[in-house]
Amino acid sequence: MIKLLSYLIGKGVATQRKPFPKPDADVWGFPEVTLAPCEGAACNKCVTECPTEAIAITIDGDKPLLSLDRGACIGCGRCIEVCPTKTIVPNRTYEVATVTREDLILTNSGKKKVDEAKRTPRANLHIFKESVHARVVSTGCSACDAEIGASGNAVFDIERFGVHVVASPRFADALLITGPVSKGMQEPLRRCYGAMADPKLVIAIGTCAITGGVHKNGYTEANGADSIIPVDVYVPGCPPHPWSIIHGVLVAMGKAKPYIHNPETITPELVAVAGASALAPALAPDAAADASESSAAAPSEPSATAPAPTSDPSPELPETESGPEDAKSEPKSE
């Protein structure tokens, strides 16, 4: 018994106390689109490199317009590596869930204009602010399911936010969908949704559940969930990180703000993995000035300043009861 107790005390607390902690320095995160001019057809490298056709280049007036669809992106990072103009850079935030499909499509033309009405949650959803019971339906793949499982482990501990996974749609307020929803799973998914009481939330988790991912337009018609049932929140990723899954559920509950693309919020800290000084021309003027300062102080390390988040869920999140953050017990994020 004493041995066990000393082992547990020696281990410390595994739970990450602060939601959405700063990722490790070598984490790339999702591709982000800046305001830096794209070379267009003269370059086309990102389009050629992208394995999922998530990137398109068109002409807007006389300039190339880059569109990058995170709903089709598997996060391979190739576009970030090949882009010579830093129009595409990494964004090292976990808070990537959106409430509209349009918000997943990033362009280099400035802040996206999405109809605010589309971002308004369906009526009565505020009743889920304290807790939700969630049913997971896997319609293929298993990586997203594994990450949902991980979000419930001692490190991430999704239950502390009032999220409980249940085994029946009859007990569920929220439906978490993973996988591309091929023909064979379309009717079971409809039945599961129909078995849930109103009001209810639907969260599409992972690139497959959003667009079909690598299965898109195949013979099994596996093109994602929102053509089968209505979706409230989209969590991109292949698979999404457990913190991104938690972000998506908190957005659905009204406890966190969704991601909204705004190139002016891209700070050197968010993209520091690729070297802030090299990215300075791609950033907004103020951020570029910060970039050169921070790169002069620490060329390859992220700044000690907390990154400006694209959303700010923390004020409404509960104080967690975990112990002090312990560098020894802190797991590698990705």
Ligand code: SF4
């Ligand atoms: S990171 Fe995403 S958008 Fe970029 S090349 Fe890979 S799949 Fe395509």
Ligand code: SF4
């Ligand atoms: S975004 Fe970058 S890699 Fe893609 S076409 Fe434009 S300049 Fe080339």
